[in-house]
Amino acid sequence: MLPFSYEMHEMAHFAWAPARAVSDVARTWLENPVNPLSLTAAGRNLTATAKIFERLTRRYGKPAFDLATTVVDGAIVPIVEVVVWERPFCKLLHFETQFDTGVPQPRQKLLIVAPMSSHHATLLRGTVEAFLPFYDVYITDWIDSRTLSLAAGRFDLDDYIDYVIAMCETLSKEHDGLSLHTLGVCQPAVPLIAAVALMEAQDNPHVPASMTLMGGPIDTRRSPTKVNLLAQERGSEWFRRHCICTVPYGYAGVGRDVYPGFLQLTGFLAMNIDRHVNAHFDFFDHLVTGDGDSAAKHREFYNEYRSVMDLTAEFFLQTIDTVFVKHALPKGEMTHRGTPVNLAAIRRVGLLTVEGENDDISGIGQTLAAQDLCQSLPHSMKANYLQEKVGHYGVFNGSRFRNEIVPRIREFHARISRPVHALKLVATAETKCAERAAS
Structure with a gap:
């Protein structure tokens, strides 16, 4: 069991908080139509960078079905x-x-x-x-x-x-x-x-x-x-030693042994890392060029894909x-x-x-x-x-x-x-x- 990995994950998330705050302020300033930079290629590139940084470091909550x-x-x-x-x-x-x-x-x-x-x-x-x-x-x-x-x-x-x-x-x-x-x-x-x-x-x-x-x-x-093949080669004991964490203080499930969602998400991303990297490069281009429809599809997919739960x-x-x-x-x-x-x-x-x-x-x-x-x-x-x-x-x-x-x-x-x-x-x-x- 990994008793401290969940805590380390939480600490890393909170450690990024100041950078996210600065990035959000910069993005808001760069997107303001009063700012001349918002109309330039450099401004659009910086805005797109700030948006991607925010999406890569944020925490995704449980989505709604929204089927009206x-x-x-x-x-x-x-x-x-x-x-x-x-x-x-x-x-x-x-x-x-x-x-x-x-x-x-x-x-x-x-x-x-x-x-x-x-x-x-x-x-x-x-x-x-x-x-x-x-x-x-x-x-x-x-x-x-x-x-x-x-x-x-x-x-x-x-x-x-x-x-x-x-x-x-x-x-x-x-x-x-x-x-x-x-x-x-x-x-x-x-x-x-x-x-x-x-x-x-x-x-x-x-x-x-x-x-x-x-x-x-x-x-x-x-x-x-x-x-x-991974499961067959490693065996269940390997997963017990390397993938099980204890829910830290701050959650209702504190003390519960879980397989964290962030570990599963990391595994999913690693399986097709090239595809996900290219998808984010494409997303950057869509933001810069103003292709709102393509950017919206990217957000919709990754808002769901990056929203995970613990087992x-x-x-x-x-x-x-x-x-x-x-x-x-x-x-x-x-x-x-x-x-x-x-x-x-x-x-x-x-x-x-x-x-x-x-x-x-x-x-x-x-x-x-x-x-x-x-x-x-x-x-x-x-x-x-x-x-x-x-x-x-x-x-x-x-x-x-x-x-x-x-x-x-x-x-x-x-x-x-x-x-x-x-x-x-x-x-x-x-x-x-x-x-x-x-x-």
Whole structure:
């Protein structure tokens, strides 16, 4: 454990405060139209330098979703963000559509399980926005661990799975004759499919109609990326010694052991340092030339990208050990509070896997592995899609996601959206046919 690194990070941030103050004063003076320098090339260059310095040394707070409206069947519909379920480490947000009639029209529910991997759930703002016209959308809003006192207790991968099960049960109990679909982006692919398997093993009547796994590390032995290889080579003990810090005084979570968001952000930046450096050089040019649209896009992306949260040490280390070091899920060795997680138990929940051709976080085949592991699931309830020309971020955001991936997800949902009892009958019938054919 690194007991003093968090304090050093805080000291470094505060040490830059005088320089930021001077830079802000200089920028304000240089931007003033009364100042003749504001109209010169030198003035514009100095202003751009001051703005970039401020952005590189500032602290980014949690962004808001800011989704005020959506378009349903050609009509603009207001959106109200409501917390419908809450536990210490997570809030379940509902983007409630406010139709003119005052009574929301019944639509299929979509539970988006956001990653708990240092970025806030708002990283999936584009994902939520793309589905709002077609679904009643919910998303997990994970809480920054440094804001939770030790009295809130621990939170590990088993707790994460418990939360997902509880949310599925809560949404399914609000029965309106429509299906509940779930979607896990990246890291949640493992706890989501594990939660479904545990519910199926218990014959839980509140299983969702489907699960869509997008760019998730189901089996990181397939097409391993730099991230996968690092975890495999170092082992969980290395991460315990080098990546775990204690929240310092000044935060509600003082004394809690965490994996700090600033370490994760540093790792993300280091993976593609050339791309990020070039992006900031381009941003400088946009500021100097007055290209406001391009500069705004840069701000929008990095305001989100640089906004990070801390993870509990127990969740981070258990995830590293279970998913990336031991490969427990694909080996059939994963357990949840002592109970085996058997993916062969899944027989009623449709499975769609989505991967990106250029994904450098979850390589091709890692998410697809779920198709083979869910061996009891009828072929008619499975589908896989590989999106060309996108990296990890493009799997759940951007134009190709909106125009090519979303329509395929909707098409899959339409194909398998049947009452749970009907899905169970179909699954049982197809399984028996397969068993007779094998014998």
